[in-house]
Structures are given as structure tokens and as C-alpha cells.
Amino acid sequence: MNPVIVLSESFRSLGKNKVRTALSVLGIVIGIAAVITMVAVGEGARRQVEREIATLGDDWIMVSYWGVQRGGSRRQQGLPPKQTSDDADAILRECSAVRAASPVNRISMQVVSGFGNYQTSVIGARPAYFDIRRWNAADGRLFNADDMRMLNKVCCIGATVARELFGTMNPVGQQVRINRVSFDVIGLLEYKGVGSDGRDNDDTVLVPFTSLERYLAGSERSGTLMAAAKPEEDISYATQQIRDLLRQRHRIADDEDDDFRIFNRSLTMQANAEAARTFNTLLTTIASISLLVGGVGIMNIMMVSVTERTREIGLRMAIGADGFHILEQFLCEAIVLCGFGGLFGFAGGCLFSKVMSWKYGWDTVISYWMAILAVAFATAVGVFFGFYPAWRASKLDPIDALRFE
Amino acid sequence: MSAPLIDICDAWKVYHVGEVQVPAVRGVSLQVKAGEFVAITGPSGSGKSTFMHLLGCLDRLSSGTYQFEDQAVHQLSRPQLARLRNLRIGFVFQSFNLLSRTTIVDNVALPLIYQGVSRVQRRRRATEFLERVGLGDRLRHHTNQLSGGQQQRVAIARALVTKPAMLLADEPTGNLDTRTSVEIMTLFQQLNREEGITVIVVTHEPEIAAFAQRHVAFRDGLIILDEPRAHAA
Numbered sequence: 001m002n003p004v005i006v007l008s009e010s011f012r013s014l015g016k017n018k019v020r021t022a023l024s025v026l027g028i029v030i031g032i033a034a035v036i037t038m039v040a041v042g043e044g045a046r047r048q049v050e051r052e053i054a055t056l057g058d059d060w061i062m063v064s065y066w067g068v069q070r071g072g073s074r075r076q077q078g079l080p081p082k083q084t085s086d087d088a089d090a091i092l093r094e095c096s097a098v099r100a101a102s103p104v105n106r107i108s109m110q111v112v113s114g115f116g117n118y119q120t121s122v123i124g125a126r127p128a129y130f131d132i133r134r135w136n137a138a139d140g141r142l143f144n145a146d147d148m149r150m151l152n153k154v155c156c157i158g159a160t161v162a163r164e165l166f167g168t169m170n171p172v173g174q175q176v177r178i179n180r181v182s183f184d185v186i187g188l189l190e191y192k193g194v195g196s197d198g199r200d201n202d203d204t205v206l207v208p209f210t211s212l213e214r215y216l217a218g219s220e221r222s223g224t225l226m227a228a229a230k231p232e233e234d235i236s237y238a239t240q241q242i243r244d245l246l247r248q249r250h251r252i253a254d255d256e257d258d259d260f261r262i263f264n265r266s267l268t269m270q271a272n273a274e275a276a277r278t279f280n281t282l283l284t285t286i287a288s289i290s291l292l293v294g295g296v297g298i299m300n301i302m303m304v305s306v307t308e309r310t311r312e313i314g315l316r317m318a319i320g321a322d323g324f325h326i327l328e329q330f331l332c333e334a335i336v337l338c339g340f341g342g343l344f345g346f347a348g349g350c351l352f353s354k355v356m357s358w359k360y361g362w363d364t365v366i367s368y369w370m371a372i373l374a375v376a377f378a379t380a381v382g383v384f385f386g387f388y389p390a391w392r393a394s395k396l397d398p399i400d401a402l403r404f405e
Numbered sequence: 406m407s408a409p410l411i412d413i414c415d416a417w418k419v420y421h422v423g424e425v426q427v428p429a430v431r432g433v434s435l436q437v438k439a440g441e442f443v444a445i446t447g448p449s450g451s452g453k454s455t456f457m458h459l460l461g462c463l464d465r466l467s468s469g470t471y472q473f474e475d476q477a478v479h480q481l482s483r484p485q486l487a488r489l490r491n492l493r494i495g496f497v498f499q500s501f502n503l504l505s506r507t508t509i510v511d512n513v514a515l516p517l518i519y520q521g522v523s524r525v526q527r528r529r530r531a532t533e534f535l536e537r538v539g540l541g542d543r544l545r546h547h548t549n550q551l552s553g554g555q556q557q558r559v560a561i562a563r564a565l566v567t568k569p570a571m572l573l574a575d576e577p578t579g580n581l582d583t584r585t586s587v588e589i590m591t592l593f594q595q596l597n598r599e600e601g602i603t604v605i606v607v608t609h610e611p612e613i614a615a616f617a618q619r620h621v622a623f624r625d626g627l628i629i630l631d632e633p634r635a636h637a638a
Contacts (some may be wrong), residue, residue: 002521009518016506315502319516319563320491322484373412398490399463402502 010332017305022087024301028341028378029348031294035287035374036349036366041356042283044205044363049276059240059263062104063087063246065223084222088126090142090249091225095241097233101218102126103214105222109388111205112177113165122178122205124222132228133192135248140172140187148208156187158202171219176205180216235264263287291374295381298338302385306330306393313393316400323394334386341382342375349374408472411437411460415471418455422491429455429628432469437605439570442597444614444634445607447623454575457539457607457622461494461573462486474570491519495564499576502554503548503563509574510544513563520567534562538592554585561592571603572596578613590616 065084084103091101104123110117123129130142143154155176160173171185192201207216229238239262250259310315313326321329349371353364393401418430430452436508437443447453458470463619464476471478489494490496503512513531535541536607540560546555564572574593578586590606594616597604597605606616615634622630 005518005521005524008524012511016504024583243448311502312504315504316459316515316519317487318490318496318502320487320519322487323520324484325487326518399458402463402498 006328006332007335007336009329010326010336010363013329014333014336019329020301020305023336024298024305025341025344026381027294027301028338028382029345030210031298031353031378032342032345032371032374033348034290034294036346036371037352037356037364038283038287038290039269039367039370040349040353040364042280042365043365044357046276046280047365048363049272053074055252059076059228059235059265061227061229061235061262063225063227063242064261064263065259072279080369081221084225085141087246087249088227090227090349091245094245095227095238097229097238099150099230100128100131101225102128103209103222104129104224104226105209105217105219105220107212107220108140108226109179109216111161111165113171115167115169116165118161118164120164120203120205122155122207122212122216124207124209125226126209126216129206129226131225132350135191137187137191139170140185142187144309146184150211151211151214152208153183153211154186155183155205155207157185157193157206158189158204160200160202161205162188179216183211188402191372210403235379239264273339291377294378296376298341298382302334302337302382303389306386306389310389310393312389312394314396314398314404317398319393326390326394330390331383331387334383335379337386338379342379345378346371346375378401409436410439410474411435412470412472413434413460414470415493416459417467417468418452418459418464425610429626430459430570432628433628435621435631437603437630438439439603440597440601441603441619442528442594442617443603443619444603444617445605445621445623446609446611446614446622448609451623452626453607453623457573457605458492460605461496462490479535482528486532487519491516492567495561495567495569495572497557497560497564497572497577499579501548501553501560501580505548508545508547509540509551509559510556512548512559513566515563520554530566531562532596534566534587535559535596539561552585553581554588557581557585557589558592561596565596565602569602571605574604574606576608577606578610587614 024261032148043354084105088103091098095101102125106121107124108119109122110119112118113121126148127142128349130136136142138158138159141155142156143152146152147154155178157165157171157176165171165176166174171188174185176183189202189206194200209222213222227242229235229237243258243262246260247258252259316329317323317325348367356362357364393404396404412601413436416430416433417428420427420429424636433452433456445453445457455464459466462473464483466479469479473489474493478486478489481489489496503509504515508527510531512620513535514527517527517530532541536568538561540557540558540562543551543555548559551559557580561572564597577593578589581589590613591603593606604617606613614620617634619633620630621628
């Protein structure tokens, strides 16, 4: 038969029993919309947590070399001069889960510009520190390996320091004096705000580690190093690797405690990520169940509505339709039905997701592959269960189909 | 006279009910010439309805031969049977079997869909035949807005719309009152006389059978009587 005739007959046939058609479509719409909405909310939550981790740069590992009490006295009063640098090199070389490591020397100092002076913490570190803290320059540039090697007197300043010393002026290209040594400001750091530890991240001046040691530190030795895990590696695994390596390098016997302390924010981070994952799993489960329930609904209504038309199929066959005509018609009806259901379901899902965003301020991310999966599943179920009873009826002798109760 | 319209020879129809074989038609032979008006009668369970389904190609012979016009029906495939029903045979059922929620024009036009006739043509021809059965003023009505007699007229128009060689009616007056029954039977007579359409009516009522020219009676799956009716009203 002419496909146009088949299609127009399908529409007319679906239009005849509007309630039945609407119910069938509704089942499909609800199933698909539920899945899309829930996955969108879950995916949004996961991305939000990921983004928080990324912007805070809070996934660092800090090794602190002092403050370890042993039986009431400090066993090791002074550190070897290059302990943190050497340890950082060793960590980078030997710990497979670590992507960056840097010795850190943090000293509180007076910093003076042409406009004022300000007490802040001056941090000496390698360029890797920016990667560890996930920090970029808002203006100018970050110092690099050349600056390290040449012992350049350059610095990058945080937003708080820039405001205190230069007001609204662009600090890049200006000079500051740190402990009476003149440094060029080569970069303004991105605004980072107050960290989860309550410290103002932007209240700092960063200088190359070597320059700090040479011009500013005097006898103050670096007692800290910072490191970051590779993105695909677990922070606690990286931490364990660092601990094992440092114990070995510091020649600590098995029954002795560490002569350093390792902090990381992995517990908080992991808790957040874990919560997001759980939430996501929960929503995905609910969504799958909705889809399943939707599928059962679609199955029922298609089965019933096509089965109750067995007599119609019998009549159509009696007056000259062969099995192929019948299958063609019912398949076409099922596809039209599921197609519209899928379309409305997709639109409904997007709409609900938006409503969620507005009403609760949640981020929602429409997952297109999930949408495709949901639409495909609902359509497959609808078409199969719309088609199967028609196929069964078309195999009957017309007279049996006509007599069907 | 040329070859008969229907030539059915030693027809058997056996149903399988579980392990048991139930023969409904047991070796029936019948010839019907074009233009005849035949009534098939018999008590329920006599095999007359089964026999009519065989005649109408709705059901298949278990054994025997069936020649309809120039076609050996017992050798045809399902799609060929469907095509034969569509082009050459018109059916009228006891329970009308009209599509609900559908206008009577669309109901009558239904068989033409399977001939690939365009929508405009379908409507024109359906309208023409509805006028023939006296329902020309109700084209836009839905089937559930009509009386039983009117519904049966729609069914007759649907049976006629493909200009078939034969009209098969299975208890066409079973759901109608006496006066309407007479109207419907008169319509069949008229179609038979004026159009030359072969009409075969299955009924268990002698008054209905009396409208036909020829009377075939069934009992226990066999023809027990086959006689002309000279006194057809």
C-alpha cells in the first residue's frame, strides 16, 4: 500500500479513540521525562562537585616537617638545608601517583609598594605550585623554570595584596619591596576567595623558591612541601606513596613514628564526591525504575488496545486486507504513537529539568545519550507490544479474529 | 450456460479440539450459478456457517476442491485469498462489524483502501453506494448514531462498494426486528434482480429463507435438501 495512505490512516485511526491514544502517549511521556529529569539533576550535582574541586584547587597534599613531638622532645631540631627540595624531587621521581610536587617556604613579611605597605605571607615555591593549587594568572604571567634558575626577583601577587598595595590600579609591571629587596610584579593571581580552611587564599605573594631562599629567607628553612595527585589517581594512594618514600628517605625504623605530618583535604573532597555519586546512583536507580514502570505501562496499554482491536483486524482481513496490510498499519500506528510520546517525553524532561534549576537552583545537565536511550527503550517497548498482538491477530484466520472476544 | 460461479466439490472442514477431531462440514458438493439467490438454512451446529466461511474464503478447506470463477481457491495463498475477498466477494455479518467512532462513509470506503484507491475516489464511491441503500442523507453520521437496520444497510453498502460478484450474508437479520428484516431482505432481492449479483444468505429462519430462489438445507455437516423456490415473494 502507498506509504502516505498508511500514514494518514494511522493518524486517523489514532485520532478516533483520543482517550486511548492519549493514555498510551502519556505512559511513554512520563517514563521518558522522568528518566531525563532525574539523570539531568544527578549529572548536574556531580558536575557541580567536580567544578568545586577544580576551582578550589583543594585537592593538594601538604607535608609538614615540624611539630612532631617524640617522648616530650623534638628528636630532630634542624632540618638538613635542602631537605624539602630533595624530597620534592624524589617524590616526583618515584611516586607514580603524584603529578606535581614543590617545596614551600612561607614567611610572614612586610611588603611595600609606592602607595602603601602591607603585612602578608610570602610564599616561595616552584612553578609546579600553581598546578598544585590550580591557580592561574588573571593578568600578566606566572613565574616559570627560567625565573627559578636565574633567581629572578619577580613575584605574583594575590588579589587581596593587590588591593591593599595598589588599590584599583593594575599591579602588573609595578614594583614592590619585600624585606627591602625590590621585586617586579609579573602577575596578578586569579581571585580564589576564602578556602575551606578559613584562610584568605588571595592574601599572599608568591616568589620563585630559589629567589626566596637567596634574598629573603635568611636562616628560615623551608619546612613544608606540597604535592598533587594525578587526576586519575586516588589522593589517599598518592599520600601513602609519599609517606612510604619519606620514611625510607628519612631512615625511619618500622617501629618509629613519622618525623613529618601529611595533611590533605581528601576526606572532605572524597565525602563530597561520594555524596554526589550516591545521589547520582540513587537518581539513576529511580530513573531506571520509572523507565521500567513506564515500559510496563506502555506494554499494557499497547497490548490491551491492540488486542481489543482483534475483531477490527478480523474485519479488515475479511474485506480484503492481507497480513501485510495489517502489520503495516499497526506498526505504523505504534511508531507514530511512540514517536510522539518520545518527542513529548524529551520536551517534558527538558522542561522539568529547567523547572528544577529555577526552583531549587540546582544545576541540571541534559544527558543526550541517556535521553536517546530512554526514547529508544520506550519506543522499542511500545512498538514491540503494539506490533506483537497485531502480528498474532494477523496470523489468525479472519473468521477466528472476527469471533475473538 | 457457462461454468458456474461456485463449484465446490467434496468439501470437508475438520476442527481440532485438543486431541479430538470435530468434522463440521463432511464432504459437501454444491454448484451455484452467477445471478442466483440462495438461502442456506439449518439448525445451529449443522455446519451452515462454517460452509459459508469456506465459500467466502474466510476459512480454508481441510480437503476437497473449490472453484470460484476461474480460480482454484483451495490452492491459493493467504494474500491471494485476501485479494479475492477484496475484489470479488462482499460480506454482511449478523453483528454488522462496523468500525465504531468512524463515519459511515469511511466505513463503506474501507475495502477500497486495500485496492489503493485515492481518498477522494473512495469517498465518491462510498457516497454513491450509501445513496443506493437509502442513507445518502447521513454520510457524516457515526455508526453508533444509527439504528440496527441502518447499520446493516451501511454494512451492505460496504459489501457492494467493491462491485463484487457475490454477496455473502451470515444471519443478516439475526439482530433486527421483523419489519427491518423484511426491508433488508427486500434490498437483497432488489440487488439480485437489478444488478445480477449472486446472493447467498445463511439463516435459520424459514421466513427469511423464503426470499431466496433456491433453498439449501444443512444438517450434521451435510446438505439434506437442495430445491428451487418458485414462490419467492
